[in-house]
Amino acid sequence: MTIFDPGRGRIIDGGGHDGGGLLRLIGIGIAAFLLVILLFSSVTKVGTGHVGVLTLFGKVQSGESLGEGIHVINPLKTNNELSVQTQTLKESASVPSSEGLMMSLDTSLIYHLNPDRAAEVFQKIGADYENVVVEPTLRSAIREATASHTANALYTGEREMVAKQILDQITQELNKRGITVENVLLRDIQLPATLKSAIEAKQQAEQESLAMNFRLQKETQEAQRKRIEAAGVRDFQQIVAQGITPSLLEWKGIEATENLAKSANSKVVVIGNNKNGLPLILGQ
Numbered sequence: 001m002t003i004f005d006p007g008r009g010r011i012i013d014g015g016g017h018d019g020g021g022l023l024r025l026i027g028i029g030i031a032a033f034l035l036v037i038l039l040f041s042s043v044t045k046v047g048t049g050h051v052g053v054l055t056l057f058g059k060v061q062s063g064e065s066l067g068e069g070i071h072v073i074n075p076l077k078t079n080n081e082l083s084v085q086t087q088t089l090k091e092s093a094s095v096p097s098s099e100g101l102m103m104s105l106d107t108s109l110i111y112h113l114n115p116d117r118a119a120e121v122f123q124k125i126g127a128d129y130e131n132v133v134v135e136p137t138l139r140s141a142i143r144e145a146t147a148s149h150t151a152n153a154l155y156t157g158e159r160e161m162v163a164k165q166i167l168d169q170i171t172q173e174l175n176k177r178g179i180t181v182e183n184v185l186l187r188d189i190q191l192p193a194t195l196k197s198a199i200e201a202k203q204q205a206e207q208e209s210l211a212m213n214f215r216l217q218k219e220t221q222e223a224q225r226k227r228i229e230a231a232g233v234r235d236f237q238q239i240v241a242q243g244i245t246p247s248l249l250e251w252k253g254i255e256a257t258e259n260l261a262k263s264a265n266s267k268v269v270v271i272g273n274n275k276n277g278l279p280l281i282l283g284q
Contacts, residue, residue, distance in 0.1 A: 042075045049085040051115045053122045054078065060123040065115065080122060084115045086182060089134055095143050097151040104190040105146065109138050109170065110182040117178030125177065133177055141169040151191055159186050 044066070046052040052066030054077045066079065073079065089109040094102050111134065113121060125132050145165040149158055167184040174181050 042072050043070060044073055044079040045070050046079070046081060049083060050081045051084050051113075051118045052079045052081055053119045055080060060119055062119050062123075065118050067115075080127065082113055082118050082122060082127060084113045084118070086110060086112045087130070089130060089138060090187075091135065091138050091142070093139055093142055095146040097146060098149055101151045101191070103146065103151060104188075105142060106187040106189075107138065107142055107166070108185040108187055109134070110185070111174065112180055112182065114178045114180050121178040129177075129179065134174065134179060137170055137173050138166075141166045141173070144169065159189065162186065 044052065046066050046068050048068055050068065052071070054061040054064045054066070054073060056074070056077045061077065066073075071079075087110075089111070091107045091109065093105055093107070095105050096102055113129070121129055145162050148165075149162060163184050163186045167181065170184065171181040
Protein backbone atom coordinates (compact mmCIF):
# COMPACT_ATOMS: atom_id res chain seq x y z
CA MET A 1 0.00 0.00 0.00
CA THR A 2 1.48 3.44 -1.03
CA ILE A 3 0.86 6.59 1.19
CA PHE A 4 1.90 10.27 0.42
CA ASP A 5 3.05 12.23 3.51
CA PRO A 6 2.69 16.01 2.74
CA GLY A 7 4.52 17.04 5.97
CA ARG A 8 7.62 15.16 4.96
CA GLY A 9 7.18 15.61 1.26
CA ARG A 10 7.71 11.94 0.41
CA ILE A 11 5.90 8.73 -0.47
CA ILE A 12 5.74 6.00 2.14
CA ASP A 13 5.48 2.35 0.88
CA GLY A 14 3.43 0.39 3.45
CA GLY A 15 3.12 -2.93 1.47
CA GLY A 16 6.49 -4.55 2.30
CA HIS A 17 5.14 -6.39 5.29
CA ASP A 18 2.16 -7.84 3.40
CA GLY A 19 4.42 -9.14 0.57
CA GLY A 20 6.52 -11.18 3.00
CA GLY A 21 3.42 -12.83 4.43
CA LEU A 22 2.28 -13.85 0.97
CA LEU A 23 5.61 -15.46 0.23
CA ARG A 24 5.45 -17.27 3.53
CA LEU A 25 1.99 -18.64 2.69
CA ILE A 26 3.19 -19.83 -0.71
CA GLY A 27 6.13 -21.60 0.92
CA ILE A 28 3.87 -23.32 3.42
CA GLY A 29 1.55 -24.46 0.61
CA ILE A 30 4.43 -25.88 -1.38
CA ALA A 31 5.77 -27.68 1.70
CA ALA A 32 2.33 -29.11 2.45
CA PHE A 33 1.98 -30.27 -1.15
CA LEU A 34 5.37 -31.97 -1.03
CA LEU A 35 4.46 -33.54 2.31
CA VAL A 36 1.26 -34.97 0.84
CA ILE A 37 3.18 -36.37 -2.13
CA LEU A 38 5.75 -37.85 0.24
CA LEU A 39 3.02 -39.36 2.38
CA PHE A 40 1.32 -40.99 -0.59
CA SER A 41 4.68 -42.26 -1.83
CA SER A 42 5.32 -43.85 1.55
CA VAL A 43 2.10 -45.88 1.50
CA THR A 44 1.84 -48.96 -0.74
CA LYS A 45 -0.73 -51.70 -1.15
CA VAL A 46 -0.19 -55.41 -1.90
CA GLY A 47 -3.16 -57.17 -3.48
CA THR A 48 -4.75 -60.46 -2.44
CA GLY A 49 -2.69 -63.50 -3.42
CA HIS A 50 0.43 -61.40 -4.08
CA VAL A 51 3.69 -60.54 -2.37
CA GLY A 52 5.60 -57.28 -2.66
CA VAL A 53 9.33 -57.16 -3.40
CA LEU A 54 11.02 -53.81 -2.60
CA THR A 55 13.77 -52.29 -4.71
CA LEU A 56 15.84 -49.16 -4.03
CA PHE A 57 17.31 -47.56 -7.14
CA GLY A 58 16.97 -50.93 -8.92
CA LYS A 59 18.55 -52.99 -6.13
CA VAL A 60 16.42 -55.70 -4.56
CA GLN A 61 16.05 -55.30 -0.81
CA SER A 62 16.45 -58.84 0.46
CA GLY A 63 14.33 -59.79 3.43
CA GLU A 64 11.85 -56.95 2.89
CA SER A 65 9.04 -58.79 1.12
CA LEU A 66 5.57 -57.45 1.88
CA GLY A 67 2.46 -59.49 2.50
CA GLU A 68 -1.12 -58.64 1.55
CA GLY A 69 -2.49 -55.30 2.74
CA ILE A 70 -1.31 -51.70 3.17
CA HIS A 71 2.27 -50.89 4.21
CA VAL A 72 4.31 -47.77 4.95
CA ILE A 73 7.67 -47.85 3.18
CA ASN A 74 10.59 -45.64 2.29
CA PRO A 75 9.23 -43.34 -0.46
CA LEU A 76 12.39 -43.90 -2.47
CA LYS A 77 11.68 -47.64 -2.66
CA THR A 78 9.57 -49.30 -5.35
CA ASN A 79 7.09 -52.09 -4.64
CA ASN A 80 7.06 -54.90 -7.24
CA GLU A 81 4.13 -57.30 -6.87
CA LEU A 82 4.42 -61.01 -7.70
CA SER A 83 1.55 -63.53 -7.60
CA VAL A 84 1.80 -66.41 -5.13
CA GLN A 85 -1.54 -67.94 -6.19
CA THR A 86 -1.77 -71.37 -7.77
CA GLN A 87 -1.14 -71.14 -11.50
CA THR A 88 -1.60 -73.61 -14.36
CA LEU A 89 0.75 -73.89 -17.32
CA LYS A 90 -0.61 -75.92 -20.26
CA GLU A 91 1.95 -77.37 -22.64
CA SER A 92 1.37 -79.20 -25.92
CA ALA A 93 4.55 -80.71 -27.32
CA SER A 94 5.69 -83.26 -29.86
CA VAL A 95 7.89 -85.72 -27.99
CA PRO A 96 9.74 -88.91 -28.99
CA SER A 97 9.17 -92.36 -27.53
CA SER A 98 11.96 -94.84 -26.82
CA GLU A 99 11.57 -96.17 -30.40
CA GLY A 100 11.95 -92.66 -31.82
CA LEU A 101 8.27 -92.30 -32.75
CA MET A 102 6.91 -88.75 -32.40
CA MET A 103 3.79 -88.25 -30.28
CA SER A 104 1.70 -85.25 -29.32
CA LEU A 105 1.49 -84.89 -25.55
CA ASP A 106 -0.77 -82.39 -23.73
CA THR A 107 0.40 -81.62 -20.19
CA SER A 108 -0.73 -79.32 -17.38
CA LEU A 109 1.67 -78.10 -14.68
CA ILE A 110 0.12 -76.76 -11.46
CA TYR A 111 2.51 -74.62 -9.38
CA HIS A 112 2.91 -71.43 -7.31
CA LEU A 113 5.68 -69.06 -6.27
CA ASN A 114 7.19 -69.66 -2.84
CA PRO A 115 6.41 -66.41 -0.92
CA ASP A 116 9.51 -66.72 1.26
CA ARG A 117 11.76 -66.71 -1.83
CA ALA A 118 9.93 -64.10 -3.89
CA ALA A 119 12.77 -61.57 -3.57
CA GLU A 120 15.30 -64.16 -4.74
CA VAL A 121 13.14 -65.12 -7.75
CA PHE A 122 12.63 -61.46 -8.70
CA GLN A 123 16.35 -60.74 -8.40
CA LYS A 124 17.73 -63.81 -10.19
CA ILE A 125 14.95 -64.61 -12.69
CA GLY A 126 12.59 -61.67 -12.86
CA ALA A 127 8.82 -61.24 -12.87
CA ASP A 128 8.51 -63.29 -16.08
CA TYR A 129 9.80 -66.44 -14.38
CA GLU A 130 7.15 -68.62 -16.04
CA ASN A 131 8.52 -68.06 -19.55
CA VAL A 132 12.14 -67.91 -18.41
CA VAL A 133 12.32 -71.03 -16.21
CA VAL A 134 9.05 -72.91 -15.68
CA GLU A 135 8.06 -73.59 -19.30
CA PRO A 136 11.54 -74.70 -20.53
CA THR A 137 11.96 -76.96 -17.50
CA LEU A 138 8.58 -78.58 -18.13
CA ARG A 139 9.42 -79.24 -21.79
CA SER A 140 12.74 -80.81 -20.88
CA ALA A 141 11.16 -83.06 -18.22
CA ILE A 142 8.47 -84.22 -20.64
CA ARG A 143 10.96 -85.18 -23.33
CA GLU A 144 13.21 -87.02 -20.89
CA ALA A 145 10.30 -88.96 -19.40
CA THR A 146 8.73 -90.05 -22.68
CA ALA A 147 12.09 -91.02 -24.20
CA SER A 148 12.39 -93.85 -21.66
CA HIS A 149 9.03 -95.45 -22.50
CA THR A 150 7.59 -97.09 -25.59
CA ALA A 151 4.68 -95.57 -27.47
CA ASN A 152 2.53 -98.59 -26.69
CA ALA A 153 3.22 -98.23 -22.96
CA LEU A 154 2.44 -94.52 -23.00
CA TYR A 155 -0.82 -95.12 -24.84
CA THR A 156 -1.98 -97.98 -22.63
CA GLY A 157 -0.89 -98.50 -19.04
CA GLU A 158 2.07 -96.32 -18.06
CA ARG A 159 0.61 -92.81 -18.21
CA GLU A 160 0.57 -92.44 -14.43
CA MET A 161 4.17 -93.62 -14.25
CA VAL A 162 5.22 -91.04 -16.85
CA ALA A 163 3.32 -88.27 -15.03
CA LYS A 164 5.06 -89.16 -11.77
CA GLN A 165 8.46 -89.18 -13.46
CA ILE A 166 7.81 -85.71 -14.91
CA LEU A 167 6.57 -84.50 -11.51
CA ASP A 168 9.64 -85.76 -9.66
CA GLN A 169 12.09 -84.22 -12.11
CA ILE A 170 10.41 -80.82 -12.44
CA THR A 171 9.87 -80.60 -8.67
CA GLN A 172 13.58 -81.12 -8.08
CA GLU A 173 14.52 -78.45 -10.63
CA LEU A 174 11.99 -75.75 -9.75
CA ASN A 175 12.18 -76.08 -5.97
CA LYS A 176 15.81 -75.00 -6.18
CA ARG A 177 14.66 -71.78 -7.85
CA GLY A 178 11.95 -70.89 -5.37
CA ILE A 179 8.95 -72.31 -7.25
CA THR A 180 6.73 -74.96 -5.64
CA VAL A 181 5.25 -77.65 -7.90
CA GLU A 182 1.83 -78.98 -6.88
CA ASN A 183 1.03 -81.54 -9.59
CA VAL A 184 1.57 -82.63 -13.20
CA LEU A 185 -1.35 -83.92 -15.27
CA LEU A 186 -1.22 -85.73 -18.60
CA ARG A 187 -4.35 -84.54 -20.39
CA ASP A 188 -3.96 -86.40 -23.68
CA ILE A 189 -1.54 -88.49 -25.75
CA GLN A 190 -1.94 -88.61 -29.52
CA LEU A 191 -0.06 -91.22 -31.57
CA PRO A 192 0.37 -91.43 -35.36
CA ALA A 193 -2.79 -92.88 -36.92
CA THR A 194 -1.07 -96.02 -38.25
CA LEU A 195 0.58 -96.77 -34.90
CA LYS A 196 -2.65 -96.13 -33.02
CA SER A 197 -4.52 -98.56 -35.29
CA ALA A 198 -1.82 -101.20 -34.84
CA ILE A 199 -1.93 -100.87 -31.05
CA GLU A 200 -5.73 -101.08 -31.00
CA ALA A 201 -5.65 -104.15 -33.27
CA LYS A 202 -3.12 -105.79 -30.97
CA GLN A 203 -5.25 -105.03 -27.94
CA GLN A 204 -8.30 -106.51 -29.65
CA ALA A 205 -6.35 -109.66 -30.56
CA GLU A 206 -5.20 -109.98 -26.97
CA GLN A 207 -8.77 -109.64 -25.72
CA GLU A 208 -9.96 -112.29 -28.17
CA SER A 209 -7.13 -114.58 -27.10
CA LEU A 210 -8.10 -114.15 -23.46
CA ALA A 211 -11.73 -114.89 -24.33
CA MET A 212 -10.70 -118.03 -26.22
CA ASN A 213 -8.55 -119.21 -23.33
CA PHE A 214 -11.48 -118.69 -21.02
CA ARG A 215 -13.77 -120.76 -23.26
CA LEU A 216 -11.17 -123.53 -23.56
CA GLN A 217 -10.71 -123.57 -19.83
CA LYS A 218 -14.47 -123.78 -19.34
CA GLU A 219 -14.79 -126.65 -21.84
CA THR A 220 -11.89 -128.48 -20.18
CA GLN A 221 -13.57 -128.16 -16.82
CA GLU A 222 -16.88 -129.40 -18.28
CA ALA A 223 -15.15 -132.42 -19.87
CA GLN A 224 -13.45 -133.16 -16.56
CA ARG A 225 -16.83 -132.97 -14.80
CA LYS A 226 -18.39 -135.42 -17.29
CA ARG A 227 -15.47 -137.85 -16.90
CA ILE A 228 -15.90 -137.76 -13.14
CA GLU A 229 -19.66 -138.27 -13.49
CA ALA A 230 -19.19 -141.22 -15.91
CA ALA A 231 -16.64 -142.80 -13.58
CA GLY A 232 -19.12 -142.52 -10.74
CA VAL A 233 -21.89 -144.20 -12.78
CA ARG A 234 -19.50 -146.96 -13.86
CA ASP A 235 -18.39 -147.60 -10.29
CA PHE A 236 -22.02 -147.70 -9.15
CA GLN A 237 -22.94 -150.22 -11.84
CA GLN A 238 -19.96 -152.38 -10.95
CA ILE A 239 -20.95 -152.38 -7.29
CA VAL A 240 -24.57 -153.23 -8.12
CA ALA A 241 -23.55 -155.94 -10.60
CA GLN A 242 -21.34 -157.56 -8.00
CA GLY A 243 -24.26 -157.72 -5.57
CA ILE A 244 -26.76 -159.26 -8.05
CA THR A 245 -26.37 -163.09 -8.16
CA PRO A 246 -28.51 -165.76 -9.95
CA SER A 247 -29.83 -166.96 -6.59
CA LEU A 248 -30.91 -163.41 -5.71
CA LEU A 249 -32.66 -163.01 -9.04
CA GLU A 250 -34.41 -166.38 -8.64
CA TRP A 251 -35.56 -165.46 -5.12
CA LYS A 252 -36.85 -162.07 -6.28
CA GLY A 253 -38.74 -163.84 -9.09
CA ILE A 254 -40.37 -166.23 -6.64
CA GLU A 255 -41.44 -163.33 -4.44
CA ALA A 256 -42.94 -161.53 -7.41
CA THR A 257 -44.80 -164.69 -8.52
CA GLU A 258 -46.24 -165.25 -5.04
CA ASN A 259 -47.46 -161.67 -4.87
CA LEU A 260 -49.13 -162.01 -8.25
CA ALA A 261 -50.70 -165.38 -7.31
CA LYS A 262 -52.27 -163.83 -4.22
CA SER A 263 -54.03 -161.27 -6.35
CA ALA A 264 -57.85 -161.74 -6.78
CA ASN A 265 -57.72 -161.06 -10.51
CA SER A 266 -58.02 -163.88 -13.12
CA LYS A 267 -54.64 -165.16 -14.26
CA VAL A 268 -52.97 -167.19 -16.96
CA VAL A 269 -49.84 -169.01 -15.74
CA VAL A 270 -47.01 -169.58 -18.21
CA ILE A 271 -44.16 -171.87 -17.12
CA GLY A 272 -40.56 -171.09 -18.12
CA ASN A 273 -38.68 -173.42 -20.47
CA ASN A 274 -35.72 -174.23 -18.23
CA LYS A 275 -35.55 -176.00 -14.93
CA ASN A 276 -35.47 -172.81 -12.96
CA GLY A 277 -37.96 -171.07 -15.22
CA LEU A 278 -40.39 -169.00 -13.13
CA PRO A 279 -44.10 -168.98 -13.95
CA LEU A 280 -45.39 -165.84 -15.66
CA ILE A 281 -48.89 -164.89 -14.57
CA LEU A 282 -50.92 -162.88 -17.07
CA GLY A 283 -54.06 -161.08 -16.04
CA GLN A 284 -57.37 -161.58 -17.97
